[in-house]
Amino acid sequence: MFSKVMLSVVALCLFGAPTSAQQLDDAAVANAIRAGEENKFRPWIFECKAGPSFKDRFSASADRSFGGLNVQPIGRSKVVLSASLGRIAFLAAEGKRLKKPFGVADVSDGLRNPAVYAFVDPDKPPSQDWGGGIPIPSPIDKVVIRSSDDPTSVAEAGTLGTEDVKWDDRTEIVFGIGADGRPEKRPLVIERSRATAVFALEAIRDLRAGDLDLVLITQAGERHCTMPVRERRRLFP
Numbered sequence: 001m002f003s004k005v006m007l008s009v010v011a012l013c014l015f016g017a018p019t020s021a022q023q024l025d026d027a028a029v030a031n032a033i034r035a036g037e038e039n040k041f042r043p044w045i046f047e048c049k050a051g052p053s054f055k056d057r058f059s060a061s062a063d064r065s066f067g068g069l070n071v072q073p074i075g076r077s078k079v080v081l082s083a084s085l086g087r088i089a090f091l092a093a094e095g096k097r098l099k100k101p102f103g104v105a106d107v108s109d110g111l112r113n114p115a116v117y118a119f120v121d122p123d124k125p126p127s128q129d130w131g132g133g134i135p136i137p138s139p140i141d142k143v144v145i146r147s148s149d150d151p152t153s154v155a156e157a158g159t160l161g162t163e164d165v166k167w168d169d170r171t172e173i174v175f176g177i178g179a180d181g182r183p184e185k186r187p188l189v190i191e192r193s194r195a196t197a198v199f200a201l202e203a204i205r206d207l208r209a210g211d212l213d214l215v216l217i218t219q220a221g222e223r224h225c226t227m228p229v230r231e232r233r234r235l236f237p
Helices: 009-013 026-037 054-063 084-097 201-205 229-235
Strands: 045-050 077-083 115-122 140-147 154-156 159-165 172-177 183-187 190-200 212-218 221-227
Touching (some): 026 084, 045 212, 045 221, 045 229, 077 084, 077 221, 077 229, 084 115, 115 140, 140 190, 154 190, 154 201, 190 201, 221 229
Antiparallel strands (some): 045 077, 115 190, 140 154, 140 212, 159 190, 212 221
């Protein structure tokens, strides 16, 4: 999970949470780190796949054009949602995997603030168009969390960081046949398709009761997935 998309632990710690009066103490932080190092952080996170609606997929498939190439901005992305303890546990797990020690002293004040973190990582597209176009993610402009029942009940991210994505094992893909009759290959770099968004915990708790939609607002429209109310209660009691 996100093993290929992680920045260095130090860089990730720069994504601080909105300020809060109550921070996590050293005991809570140490417990989260221990859970991460023992790979027991999954109960503290929620995962889903954000994708376009049927209408958006149909519209994109109909004209099959994106920047003049046979690619479609309909790719899906994995979204991982966690509260602060889950974030710390996950960083500890990655620190152990990367052999970069991550202890209580490495947890910044920002990470100790109660907050909600959303991590977005795009699915890797196929290397070739087999007839339906190549699905790629659309650049992310914004990440919000809103009530599934009331679109006006919305939480905005206090912090949003994005980065371009280029897969090490797929630097080029076949976009189609060029004017010379040969397969046209171009480097595949997807702008602003990976993101880290930070929300105030109370802003999420204040949303209307029920399921939540995790929404990526992209240049090609909304991409979303749903967090069932049972998962919401589990993660944000």
